[in-house]
Amino acid sequence: MKVLVIIEHDNETVKQSSFSTITAAKEISDSVEAIVLGQGLDSVINELKKSDHLKKIYKIDNELFKNPLAENLSNAIQKFAEGSDYTHILSPSSTFGKNMSPKLSALMDVQQISDITKIISDDTFERPIYAGNAIAKVKSSDQIKVITVRSTCFEPCALNSSVDVESLTVNLDKNNSVSFVSYDKSKSDRPELTSAKIVISGGRGMQNGENFRLLEGIADKLGAAMGASRAAVDAGFVPNDWQVGQTGKIVAPDLYIAVGISGAIQHIAGIKDSKFIACINKDEEAPIFNFSDYGLVGDLFELLPKLEEKL
Amino acid sequence: MKALVCVKRVIDYNVRIRVKSDKSGVETDNVKMSMNPFDEIAVEEAVRMKEKSQIQEIVILSIGTDKSQETIRSGLAMGGDRGILVKTDKEQLEPLTVGKIIKAVSDREKPDLIILGKQAIDDDCNQTGQIVATLLEIPQATFASELKKNDDNTLEVTREVDGGLETVKVNIPCVVTTDLRLNEPRYASLPNIMKAKQKKIDVLEIGSFGVDIKDRLQVLEVNEPPERKPGIKVDDVEALVNKLKNEAKVL
Numbered sequence: 001m002k003v004l005v006i007i008e009h010d011n012e013t014v015k016q017s018s019f020s021t022i023t024a025a026k027e028i029s030d031s032v033e034a035i036v037l038g039q040g041l042d043s044v045i046n047e048l049k050k051s052d053h054l055k056k057i058y059k060i061d062n063e064l065f066k067n068p069l070a071e072n073l074s075n076a077i078q079k080f081a082e083g084s085d086y087t088h089i090l091s092p093s094s095t096f097g098k099n100m101s102p103k104l105s106a107l108m109d110v111q112q113i114s115d116i117t118k119i120i121s122d123d124t125f126e127r128p129i130y131a132g133n134a135i136a137k138v139k140s141s142d143q144i145k146v147i148t149v150r151s152t153c154f155e156p157c158a159l160n161s162s163v164d165v166e167s168l169t170v171n172l173d174k175n176n177s178v179s180f181v182s183y184d185k186s187k188s189d190r191p192e193l194t195s196a197k198i199v200i201s202g203g204r205g206m207q208n209g210e211n212f213r214l215l216e217g218i219a220d221k222l223g224a225a226m227g228a229s230r231a232a233v234d235a236g237f238v239p240n241d242w243q244v245g246q247t248g249k250i251v252a253p254d255l256y257i258a259v260g261i262s263g264a265i266q267h268i269a270g271i272k273d274s275k276f277i278a279c280i281n282k283d284e285e286a287p288i289f290n291f292s293d294y295g296l297v298g299d300l301f302e303l304l305p306k307l308e309e310k311l
Numbered sequence: 312m313k314a315l316v317c318v319k320r321v322i323d324y325n326v327r328i329r330v331k332s333d334k335s336g337v338e339t340d341n342v343k344m345s346m347n348p349f350d351e352i353a354v355e356e357a358v359r360m361k362e363k364s365q366i367q368e369i370v371i372l373s374i375g376t377d378k379s380q381e382t383i384r385s386g387l388a389m390g391g392d393r394g395i396l397v398k399t400d401k402e403q404l405e406p407l408t409v410g411k412i413i414k415a416v417s418d419r420e421k422p423d424l425i426i427l428g429k430q431a432i433d434d435d436c437n438q439t440g441q442i443v444a445t446l447l448e449i450p451q452a453t454f455a456s457e458l459k460k461n462d463d464n465t466l467e468v469t470r471e472v473d474g475g476l477e478t479v480k481v482n483i484p485c486v487v488t489t490d491l492r493l494n495e496p497r498y499a500s501l502p503n504i505m506k507a508k509q510k511k512i513d514v515l516e517i518g519s520f521g522v523d524i525k526d527r528l529q530v531l532e533v534n535e536p537p538e539r540k541p542g543i544k545v546d547d548v549e550a551l552v553n554k555l556k557n558e559a560k561v562l
Contacts, residue, residue, distance in 0.1 A: 069479070070441065070451065070453075071450060071451070074445070094473050095453075095454060095470075095471070095472040095473045096472070096473070098437045098441075098453070098454075099441065099451075099453050099454070099472075100441075102406070102437070102438035102439075102441035102442050102445075103441050103442070103444070103445040103451075105407070105438070105442070106407065106410060106441070106442040106445035106446055107445060109407075110407070110527065111405050111406070111407045111526075111527035111528050112406070112407075112436075112438055113528060114435065114436045114437060114438060115435065115437075124531065127435075128435065128536070129337075129433065129434050129435055129533070130322070130328045130337060130432070130433060130435070131432065131435065132536055133327075133328035133337075133536065134328055134330050134337050134533050134534065134535065134536065135533070135534045135535075135536050136530050136532075136533050137530070137531040137532045137533075137534070138528045138529065138530055138531065139528070139529045139531055140527060140528050140529075141527050141528075141529065142527050175450070176482075177449065177450040177481065177482040177485075178450035178451075178452075178479060178480070178481045178482070178485075179479065179480045180477075180478075180479055181467065181478035181479055181480050182477070182478045183472075183475060183476070183477045183478075184475050184476045184477075184478075185474055185475040186474055186475045186476075192473060192474050194473065195473070197561075198561070222562070239492075240491050240492040241456075241471065241491075241492055243491065246324055246432055247324055247348050247349070247432065247491060248491060254561045255555065255559065255561040255562070264325075265325065265326075265327050265328075266324050266325060272536065272539065275559075275561065276555070276559040276561050277539070277542070278551060278555065284544075289542070289544065290541075290542075291539055291542075292542045293539075293540075293542040293543070293559065294542060294543060294544075294545050294551055294554050294555065294559075295542060295543070295544045295545065296544070296545050296547070296548070296551050297544060303548055306548040307548050307551070307552070310548055310549060310552045311552065311562070
């Protein structure tokens with residue numbers, strides 16, 4: 001068995017999710033290799049080559065891969081993998097992997113296994129369905145397994161090695177049907193909702209958008225990302241992309257703080273993999289208390305300023 | 312322009328999911344079913360483009376059992392023109408199979424835009440749109456939060472990616488998968504629901520496509536997620552901070 005890991009990066013640094021994917025690969029086989037496609041990859045390679053568990057790194061440095069267009073990436077990786085004996089091809093289940101990996105699977109005519117959270121054996125995996133409300137154990141009968149890995153379920157690999165790097169060239173025609181226009185990095189100084197260690201979210205109990213300021217001060221002190229329940233988003237308190245839940249973002253931070261959130265099923269589905277959940281709610285019967293490690297009953301307008309002060 | 316909108320019938324997002332006691336799947340008997348919320352956003356976007364005269368015809372496609380006709384009808388009530396049901400008795404099909412069927416339907420229908428949800432909230436695969444684009448060898452713009460049609464027969468699509476927004480330009484025909492921020496789907500009005508009953512739905516047998524529908528991924532079992540251990544209520548802010556610092560060690 002031989003595993004290929006597709007590395008996600010931004011031509012400067014390697015995304016942490018790539019290191020987690022290497023750990024997942026190592027659980028499948030001792031023979032793990034990685035491929036990096038991009039432009040101007042020196043710093044990426046310098047970082048990546050320290051990864052434990054990698055036997056080899058292939059790099060394709062070409063302007064075609066300056067921006068991660070799925071069409072170019074999937075075609076190049078398919079061509080590369082075709083001539084070798086990989087049994088598994090793993091990508092992080094980030095928007096990068098989700099965009100690109102199913103294309104790779106379609107080119108290879110295999111059924112991708114999305115978002116695995118556990119490796120049972122080389123062909124059997126666990127993956128959450130219904131936003132984590134159920135866990136499916138699935139067995140693949142495909143010759144080559146194309147997989148995306150939920151990175152929060154695997155620790156990033158250690159960086160104590162020095163891995164061989166081989167440069168490859170690629171024969172690929174430029175795809176003229178799609179072009180990159182721009183990338184606007186979120187301006188917030190806060191961490192990303194889906195990768196933050198701490199997330200603080202507000203719900204309908206916040207009463208209006210202005211009151212989310214009460215959470216901001218706490219988020220600043222904790223270096224936390226800010227989120228919201230669907231009720232708060234539907235009420236127009238905060239933008240849609242703050243929504244945490246089954247139809248919003250799925251988060252799994254070390255600490256999730258739910259403020260003025262009753263705990264609707266669809267919200268719980270998006271937070272249940274958090275290590276610790278704390279909540280503040282004035283209704284002590286609210287379902288959120290059943291899912292919280294620490295619950296505080298009371299008026300959030302009174303409690304939030306106190307909390308900010310104590311941190 | 313002609314749009315093909317692909318919709319899936321799933322358990323309503325507000326229903327509490329129950330795993331069957333024999334671990335074979337989740338309970339779907341007597342459970343409210345609805346259109347996958349992301350697909351609803353896809354229908355809405357196509358209808359808005361039609362209202363702006365950017366699209367002339369909207370075809371709503373679903374692949375599933377006879378009951379998926381209801382899902383197609385709700386798409387027609389929102390503004391779709393006609394429907395296609397590719398009928399199967401199989402309760403679940405894999406994305407690769409679904410992708411091949413959509414490709415086959417597209418070969419007949421020749422849509423300029425294929426638009427569908429980025430994922431279904433049942434199997435959470437997030438694959439179908441990407442597979443369709445690959446099989447049809449046309450460009451894709453996944454996780455769309457904004458869609459603009461240019462005069463030169465291209466679409467400019469803003470995509471929700473980790474850490475920000477990416478904009479790509481894709482030639483038509485193309486595949487777009489929708490994310491939450493793209494729009495807020497309308498509720499169908501009663502007159503439109505009545506009108507939708509008159510709209511045509513073609514029913515095609517899945518066998519007529521010559522696609523192998525055998526599963527490559529066997530579901531061995533479906534389990535409840537690990538339960539969270541019961542928590543405690545704390546008395547005040549001091550106690551909360553203390554627990555988070557010293558017991559949970561997350562601060």
